[in-house]
Ligand SMILES: [Cu+2]
């Protein structure tokens with residue numbers, strides 16, 4: 010079974026080509042696009058109009074069975090249609106390069122957030138407040154945000170269409186992206202570098218808050234703190250990406266289903282077997298390679314460090330409930 | 333009516349085909365395999381578009397979908413489009429157009445055909461042995477950890493590369509050494525110029541792909557630690573290696589197509605080409621520049637900003653020789669006598685679709701715009717406008733143009749026009765929508781998608797049925813023409829290049845008497861005007 014993580018449409022607004030422009034540089038990008046489109050329509054128009062005119066005027070007719078005239082070259086014409094496009098292309102190049110530099114060099118006073126991608130979840134860590142979130146990035150409006158990103162497994166790519174930003178995430182290396190949102194709201198985040206089975210479910214939301222709402226969000230601290238354990242577990246099941254490999258309705262996926270897991274007898278590839286108790290569930294998340302369930306491959310990434318103790322407890326409580 | 337003795341009927345039996353050294357027969361055998369690959373790749377495309385009819389799961393699992401788009405890409409690129417024009421039409425037409433008896437090394441020619449078959453078998457084997465799900469680009473580290481048959485697919489592509497290199501060497505020597513008396517460099521048909529430029533790329537770039545794929549296999553089997561970050565390797569290095577070949581490969585696909593365009597526009601306008609030297613040299617310019625633009629595939633990969641700037645700049649430069657060609661073709665129509673035969677309709681389709689591919693290429697080469705558009709459907713639409721709107725249109729245009737010469741039979745002009753129309757309309761339905769999807773933010777290689785994209789996706793999918801119907805009709809009437817087509821005259825279109833001076837189909841040795849060339853290839857000045 011393939012579960013869809015998100016169905017909310019966060020990019021409804023916008024014009025014919027683009028979703029709504031919400032970062033400081035997004036409108037520049039759109040303007041350059043319109044400029045190139047204008048030139049393209051113009052040149053395409055010329056090519057097509059000339060073609061149609063010639064097709065009509067010089068089509069073969071009974072009176073007109075051979076070419077009227079053989080003009081084999083005209084150097085002035087050749088130079089004209091070399092130099093004019095060359096000039097225009099250089100204008101486009103410099104314009105694009107200038108904006109590109111802008112989009113790559115984050116202002117010195119940016120707020121830094123760390124982004125970690127793993128199949129198939131986005132984790133965010135806010136160094137100045139110590140908060141962490143998964144599948145949800147929350148930032149203040151009108152403040153430059155610099156994301157320092159890395160991947161723990163394969164390549165991923167971080168893309169916010171409304172901000173017009175995108176950058177690949179690479180294991181063992183940091184890449185950065187920055188943007189400054191100009192309007193509060195919720196926006197879509199995609200993974201755009203193919204990363205395997207659930208590439209298309211590797212989504213997240215960007216929440217842009219007004220300055221005061223943001224302060225309140227920070228004060229409230231970890232939004233998950235107030236949730237009862239089993240509800241938190243249910244939320245983590247999707248937020249942390251367990252859903253990509255584990256079902257809750259009994260179907261077998263990349264990993265075993267969680268339905269009826271608790272207190273059932275597990276057999277492992279080593280031949281041993283025992284009951285799935287709380288300790289076993291905890292071990293499965295922190296050291297998944299220790300015991301591999303028979304019939305499955307050891308492909309589950311470790312969640313040591315990315316799940317807090319409370320979160321591990323929450324997932325265990327949730328699993329207990331799935332009978 | 334008895335057929336004259338020709339290359340098709342002079343020798344009989346399956347062995348006379350399998351061991352033939354005749355460039356014409358080898359060309360035909362390539363054509364058969366390439367056509368099969370095209371329909372196989374097309375089938376994958378129709379299936380994967382079917383899955384995208386709705387945002388949710390319809391027919392396939394996520395993994396199957398990922399395998400489908402990978403196989404579609406790999407089959408179309410490695411088995412179909414790279415060999416398409418050079419190996420089939422090129423093999424058949426090149427010696428004829430320069431008045432030669434065969435290519436320079438007929439045995440090598442047959443060898444490269446069998447290498448192609450061997451490589452293709454590896455690729456086809458991998459379909460059944462856990463079809464690859466990495467995308468046709470095999471990016472590391474995903475390709476290192478997937479349990480699908482990456483090794484047999486890359487082995488296949490590795491072997492196919494040798495076929496491509498050998499064909500390139502063969503053509504290069506043939507063009508240098510075997511032109512008839514009087515055919516100086518600037519009296520060569522432009523198709524020959526484009527094959528020449530293509531061969532240069534094939535010879536220089538393909539070995540890099542071979543090395544890359546070998547390293548990938550080495551990494552997978554032995555863990556040599558060059559691309560795998562877990563072993564201290566660099567996954568981005570793989571992308572550099574890969575595109576160092578695969579960008580020039582784009583021009584292996586498009587240059588011969590441009591050559592065909594020049595043949596078509598002169599024949600069906602009955603006019604000498606406008607700006608021969610500009611068109612010829614622009615092929616060489618494209619071949620040279622194509623080697624130094626690969627980095628435009630890595631604009632958002634964390635490549636250094638200076639490298640990125642230079643790659644963007646050079647990418648813009650490659651647009652110039654391309655634009656020159658287009659302008660010269662349009663100018664060639666001026667004061668011509670234009671007949672709307674099917675091959676010319678494909679010429680027009682190319683002109684229209686390839687121009688759109690070119691303009692959107694400028695958009696993608698622009699740094700600030702590529703950030704937003706990279707790896708979205710915009711890119712998918714762009715390269716289909718170039719590869720299908722360009723190469724495939726020219727390929728089928730050339731196929732129709734030379735069909736009477738190759739098989740001595742005429743096809744149904746009516747059905748040819750019908751299928752051209754369906755293909756043109758269907759193609760735009762499928763891919764124009766994808767520009768909008770892409771700029772709206774729809775990433776490529778997505779199995780599920782946001783509900784808001786459904787109308788455009790559904791429309792795009794419905795276009796594949798129109799497009800597919802067009803190609804199926806084409807296959808049917810071309811096949812029928814072999815059985816009961818009218819006999820083709822030596823020169824049905826009133827062309828001036830050498831292949832039309834001999835009977836259709838040609839005799840085994842091509843020319844009864846060795847021709848002598850005194851004029852340029854498109855000397856329609858002496859054309860009497862046709863009598864139909
Ligand atoms: Cu992904």
Ligand SMILES: [Cu+2]
Nearest residue numbers: 579582626629
């Ligand atoms: Cu390229």
